[in-house]
Amino acid sequence: MNYFFFECFQHQISLFCGMTKNMTLGMVLLLLGVCSCYQPNRDCTDFKNGKFSFTAEINGENLTTTFVRNDSIELDYFQGKVDTSSVRWINDCEYIVKKLHPKNMAEEKSIHMKILSTTNNSYTFEYNVVGGTKKSKGTAIKIQ
Numbered sequence: 001m002n003y004f005f006f007e008c009f010q011h012q013i014s015l016f017c018g019m020t021k022n023m024t025l026g027m028v029l030l031l032l033g034v035c036s037c038y039q040p041n042r043d044c045t046d047f048k049n050g051k052f053s054f055t056a057e058i059n060g061e062n063l064t065t066t067f068v069r070n071d072s073i074e075l076d077y078f079q080g081k082v083d084t085s086s087v088r089w090i091n092d093c094e095y096i097v098k099k100l101h102p103k104n105m106a107e108e109k110s111i112h113m114k115i116l117s118t119t120n121n122s123y124t125f126e127y128n129v130v131g132g133t134k135k136s137k138g139t140a141i142k143i144q
Contacts, residue, residue, distance in 0.1 A: 044093035044115045047123050051144040066143070096130065 048071050055064040065078040069087060074097060076083045089095045093115040102108040110130040117124045121142045128135040 041118050042093055042115065043118045044123070047115065047118065047140075047142065048089070050142050052140045052142055054138055054140045056138060 051068045053066050067076045074085045084100045085097045098110040099107045114126045115123045124139045
């Protein structure tokens with residue numbers, strides 16, 4: 001009974017669409033081809049140096065940090081405190097950040113950063129603790 005219903009339904013759809021199976025397959029392949037050609041802009045070298053801001057929601061509150069990166073050193077300004085981290089670039093779009101003066105065990109862990117896409121003044125990135133599986137995303141805005 002279910003098989004019969006499926007065949008009737010499939011026949012009705014093919015009549016409704018007016019397409020043969022080959023036409024339908026061709027349309028699907030065309031759509032996949034067009035969609036797979038999209039590449040986000042990734043001019044990562046523009047963001048190796050500069051002053052940036054990043055806002056994240058923490059416990060229901062939007063908090064902003066400002067950081068200055070000079071290729072291999074990053075200064076983070078957050079809630080009146082300054083932290084210094086080393087930056088080791090893996091490639092033009094990925095780097096590892098490690099606090100130079102960690103205050104607890106959580107701060108001793110390195111963070112893997114991956115720039116996913118860029119605009120003229122911002123970049124969207126993905127980050128996680130090195131060796132961890134939980135990834136988060138954010139957007140940094142270049143101030144200078």
